[in-house]
Amino acid sequence: MSQHLQKEIAALKEKIIYMGTEVEDRVYRATVSFINRNQEMAQAVLTGDHEIDQLEVNIEEDCLKILALYQPVATDLRFIIAVLKINSDLERVGDLAVGIAEHSSFLIDHPAIPIAFDMTAMMHTVESMLTRSIEALVNLDVQKAHRVRSEDDRVDAMNREIYTLMREELAKDPEHINILLHNLSISRHLERIADHATNIAEDVIYLVSAEIIRHSPEVFED
């Protein structure tokens, strides 16, 4: 029985890691579509969301099946619960990648205007947070999870900065309201992806240390 359980858990781990890399790939393509004004890439993200939704439902069903069949305890139980939560965060990141691709698609269809702010740095930071939150899960690496968590404030600050710059652009250039608002939406989506990466990191910490650290201040120094 316990051997079966360990096999199921290993399979579940593979699935959630696969989901993580698929979602990462969506976020990457959504941001590249924006940076390179590549409509084809944006469309690929828009049409590929169904797959992520299906993965989410499968993983959740697996978790429930394992809970019902094996009634795991201790670390195994924590692992299943962490996967349930990470699964739902990843699915929402998938939705946010679709949102970015939608805004990107709109922007590609409209003339490029010179804008005094550059979202590339924020995109790289958020992608790296997501990648490292999944790596932290793969290797049960609590230190890496803490580092992801400590970066969330930086992304919030970037989002606020973009908001301020965007407001100034709007004042100078009210004709391009639409383009500027779509840029602002992308920044907000990125900020929410960083929040989900932080949730995933916190679930990894919980999984390893059996400690719920949500809503507690960060004490990690990098």
Added chain:
Amino acid sequence: MSQHLQKEIAALKEKIIYMGTEVEDRVYRATVSFINRNQEMAQAVLTGDHEIDQLEVNIEEDCLKILALYQPVATDLRFIIAVLKINSDLERVGDLAVGIAEHSSFLIDHPAIPIAFDMTAMMHTVESMLTRSIEALVNLDVQKAHRVRSEDDRVDAMNREIYTLMREELAKDPEHINILLHNLSISRHLERIADHATNIAEDVIYLVSAEIIRHSPEVFED
């Protein structure tokens, strides 16, 4: 043992319903602070979020304790998993209420300008979705849960309409960018609360019918 489990489950149900009504109350006060330009009410929401965070952690710990101690199966297991997920949705709704109160607080501190769109209808719809999603949980009322789910599209449409109207206002009145953007943010927050109410409704449907209906089209006719 089973009697103990039933007692724990009853206590957990009370806690999640209490959390639901507390979060509802935050959303209500955040929206009333906006409608009545009541700074005191906005501040009350801003300072009260810690309590919701604490409730979330407590409820999650209870779920994990019950899973580990009693290893529930079938309906009991589904109930615990549904509570875990609803708990996390409610906490996020609490955060969104804080977001609305922040934007509202900013708007109260700035002169009221005549705006050609009225957010009151959207606020009422979203509050009613949240209230009914919690009622659906209390009474395990699948029909009510389906009705909540069917209203999400209406809120999305309202959000889009407000976006369009806001863009027109911005074009006419670029001086008030800040005020208009804060209004737009409130509309987006409301739309996200409606999404969470929909998630809660879907978890109630799962709980009662053992069927994951996320990502499936709505077929319910009201």
